[in-house]
Amino acid sequence: MTSATFDPTLYLPDDLLERIRSRAAQVDADNVFPEQDLAELHEAGYLRILVPTDRGGFGLGLEQAAVLQQRLASAAPATALSINMHLVWTGVAKVMQDRGIDDLAFVQTGAAAGDVFAFGISEAGNDLVLFGSDTQAVPQADGGYAFTGTKIFTSLAPVWNHLGLHGLDTSDPDDPKLVYAFVPRTEQVVTRDDWDTLGMRGSQSRTTELHGVVAPADRVVRSVAPGPNPDPIVFGIFSVFEVLLASVYTGIARRALDLAVATVQARRSKKSGTTYSQDPDIRWRIADMALAYDALPMQIATIAHDVDAVADRGASWFFSLSGLKHRAVVMSKHVVDDAMLVAGGSSYFTRNELSRLYRDVLAGMFHPSDPESAHATAAALWLGPIQA
Template sequence: MSTFDPAAHLPDDLLERIRERAVVHDRENTFPQQDLDELREAGYLAILVPAELGGAGLGLEQAALLQQRLATASPATALAINMHLVWTGVAKVFGDRGVPGLEFVQRGAAAGEVFAFGISEGGNDLVLFGSDTDAEPRPDGGYAFTGTKIFTSLAPVWTKLGLHGLDTSSDDAPKLVFAFVDRTDAVVTSDDWDTLGMRGTQSRTTRLNGAVAAPEHIVRRIDPGPNPDPIVFGIFSVFEILLASVYTGIARRGLDLAVAAAQARRSKKTGTTYSQDPDIRWRIADMALAYDALPPQISSLARDVDELADHGPRWFTLLSGVKHRAVVMAKQVVDEAMLVAGGGSYFTSNELSRLYRDALAGMFHPSDPESAHATAASAWLGPLETPGS
């Protein structure tokens, strides 16, 4: 990792163009099409695809560093791209472990296809372990999906949607079916994304009206509930690590802006810059202490995924924990950064104002605070006892 140069995949000039456009997409509530076009041209959509299939051949550890870097320029662009990278990351998890079935994702990403993440459903707190979407088997081995997915990032541009649904009619039902569907008339995307932050992700609601996944795009059929299948580990590990990366990137940008503000602002009382004020110095030190803990944690966990480490049941606590800590830290750091920068940061034209709003979205991604704490409590205290046991 010491020889890895993030700027080789995300050059400074590209980041600056993305940063300049971020304020426009936030203000106008539009998708950052130019960002996607430039990132695709730079090969970014295939950073996790093996070199022999046309990608950069990077590992999850390197992708996490890149996503932190991208988030410093535009959190919304980074979060949107995350959802594509989740599927290419799952394909890498499969390939590294000798599991076939997602080679078409790798080839598609290398060819410029955009994969979206269609797992979230309103009111479904089972997330990966259940689905309210109906998966109807077809005679040819494919499936037709009917249901509603929420928070579908990349909504205006995706070419394939990775999703799950519940098969309740096959002889071995119930089975959770993971598959990919194309964008057709059976997929309706609502124009309903008008949010407080992360506006550029355009994570709209998606309605499936018998959307068909071809037999070759049926990835997994597994029992509902907690499951050791690699599709569950692959999605959970890549999703949590890359989410933690985006919010850690937000924190880094907030810290950098706070430092710049402290060095630029000058006190009328003392005649010195705010960087010489003991209270401001303590505040920035507190931000730095919180931020510094996350990049090493993310790198360590990502490296363990890359190197096939076996943490057993501890994986879920470690992964949900790093995501939770990253979003809590990001909110803390950006909040402190606004206080360092002063009242000017309260204006919507100020970048810190946008970072503050973007950071709030972190709590709504799985694993949410309740789930992360429940997972940690079960790991350390054992499962909850049932009445009468």
């Protein structure tokens, strides 16, 4: 099944999408988690779209999930961004399973049973991201690990059941290891109520404090050397994370373009007596937005397809993935900026949906890979490493 033949309404029906859209403004205004959205998405089976059918899911691939996330983001970007983080882990489980590694089977069966998985990788000041961690991972006698540290931007903070994270095990100073594991929500986990942001407010991506919370041995899934690493879990996280992030911001752009088109078709100029859609300057700007947007869904589909197909892009994989996310965010911000201009002064009011999209799209620049990292990855591929 390709994105061209895939029917997203089977998994995200129009009526469900419109109910989610109808709640988005109030969720943003109240700065709360969209619990009704999550409940309805749960009921529809959306949180198990990437789980294989033999484990209780729908058996979709990353290519189809990307289409669905674009569609969900067009209704409620913050809801889509928060759900992204659960889908990342179910996607990583699929990527690894497709490559013969079934270490995350419990994520698949857990998601099918209704559990919510959150993503605990980001740390303040840690620009190594997947290649390092300031969180301490202390080995336990039974094979588990105790984690102590602080994670930021933990989407789904009020509702998750399991937090997938990484930490650094320095018990052997000569051979440190990055440990990937899943911890439960216990008294050793403190979720700060500190999510008061400009946009993406419904994601409730709060700060998470870890105070020796233990991941049991059967939830410790990978131990790898710090630094750039081709390990399947690193590739799995990076590929699914970047593709689904690109999808959310591309969905925002599509909604902004649709709103801009509807607005200029309805607004009438007193000077010309015609709608603004007949104004040559506005027509040029709409066309420019459409040209910018049009490339991204196809790029997302191609790269997601290659992840699903276990294609070998060799050293270019990280360039392709970081570039995809970077281009999607830059494009989306450009489209939303221009949508505000063509819609006119009414878009400046908070009651206007475009004003929320304008705030939401700004978050894209802060997600990995940031512009500096994307450009560094591209330069390293094309020019080689910087000489010492």
